[in-house]
Amino acid sequence: MEMSFEESLVELENIVEKLENGQLSLDESLILFDTGIKLVKECDTKLKNAQQQIEKLIEENNCLKSEPFELHNENAHEK
Structure with missing residues (x-):
């Protein structure tokens, strides 16, 4: 069953948190990174x-x- 866009974003956020935590093995990190790339493409x-x-x-x-459609960054004009 394919995830909705919103579910995919939540899963991506979870993956990023786990990767940033730094507590995973290299193999676990690679698997999560691969899953994240697939979610981004979807x-x-x-x-x-x-x-x-x-x-x-x-x-x-x-x-x-x-x-x-353009995303506007409120801080784009501030330096």
Whole structure:
């Protein structure tokens, strides 16, 4: 059974915590890292699919304008 996007993010957070803890063997770390990479790829695919669905909906409803989605970092302008 495939995990939802949100479940994948929670699992990724758990993996990062375990890896940062430093209490795992090298083999355990490699297995978790591999699992994390797979989860990142799955999340990326889900996000791309969601973006395509949104763009299709926008295109079908000509009254809306399609614009690229950008994440804004509040601290980007601060130095």
